[in-house]
Amino acid sequence: MANIIRSPKSCxxxxxxxxxxxxxxxxxxxxxxxxxxxxxxxxxxxxLDPALATADxxxxxxxxxxxxxxxxxxxxxxxxxxxRNIRVPKITDFARQLLITLGFEEHRYCVCRPLEIPLLICxxxxxxxxxxxxxxxxxSTKMVPLLQxxxxxxxxxxxxxxxxxxxIAAYQFNNNMRQEKGLHPLDAMTMPCITMAPLAALFSASxxxxxxxxx
Numbered sequence: 153m154a155n156i157i158r159s160p161k162s163c164x165x166x167x168x169x170x171x172x173x174x175x176x177x178x179x180x181x182x183x184x185x186x187x188x189x190x191x192x193x194x195x196x197x198x199x200l201d202p203a204l205a206t207a208d209x210x211x212x213x214x215x216x217x218x219x220x221x222x223x224x225x226x227x228x229x230x231x232x233x234x235x236r237n238i239r240v241p242k243i244t245d246f247a248r249q250l251l252i253t254l255g256f257e258e259h260r261y262c263v264c265r266p267l268e269i270p271l272l273i274c275x276x277x278x279x280x281x282x283x284x285x286x287x288x289x290x291x292s293t294k295m296v297p298l299l300q301x302x303x304x305x306x307x308x309x310x311x312x313x314x315x316x317x318x319x320i321a322a323y324q325f326n327n328n329m330r331q332e333k334g335l336h337p338l339d340a341m342t343m344p345c346i347t348m349a350p351l352a353a354l355f356s357a358s359x360x361x362x363x364x365x366x367x
Contacts, residue, residue, distance in 0.1 A: 160276035163317035167310045170317065174364050178312050204253070217253065224249040244284050256287060261296075264288045269295055271321035273365050281321035294329060295322050296343050315345040316355055320365055323357030 156173040171178070195202050201218045203211070209226035211219075228246035244265055251263045267286040271279045287296040297318040319341075327337035340358035 163281035
């Protein structure tokens with residue numbers, strides 16, 4: 153097989169060819185292994201309101217936070233005239249509220265959207281990764297990409313490549329921030345990633361994954 157030429161591309165342009173060019177492989181695991189706790193864990197065990205799974209947006213006897221979540225859900229699932237330009241932002245808003253409800257906002261982390269993260273690739277500093285949602289430590293500017301929605305309904309085959317490149321960009325950015333603060337760069341960072349394909353994954357970004365992309 154002929155060698156695939158590496159070229160500087162933003163994360164939204166990555167596809168399977170980039171994964172091959174940088175010798176990146178993706179290993180699929182059964183859902184039971186990825187989610188070892190199972191799917192029958194009651195919401196109360198996770199500290200969540202059971203009404204999240206049973207109430208609807210018109211329910212009056214729910215907490216304010218549950219009511220807010222249900223309103224976002226209703227807005228995201230209600231058809232609109234311009235399905236692409238109106239519904240996608242509503243889905244992003246709902247996804248953000250879902251992550252907040254599930255407790256992703258803790259300590260100093262905030263769920264932010266959208267995130268544009270610089271990517272150094274093939275010695276080109278003009279490329280970037282854009283994720284629909286991410287965690288950002290506003291105190292240290294540390295970023296963790298969480299959710300990728302862009303174009304997943306148009307071309308689902310490139311979802312993994314987009315998220316992997318976003319994880320590499322976040323790894324580069326976070327280590328640059330650490331070095332600016334006088335801290336040692338981390339050898340590896342494990343980042344949770346979710347897409348609307350659907351796909352849930354844990355990407356371990358490391359020097360071995362990032363360095364071949366730099367030059």
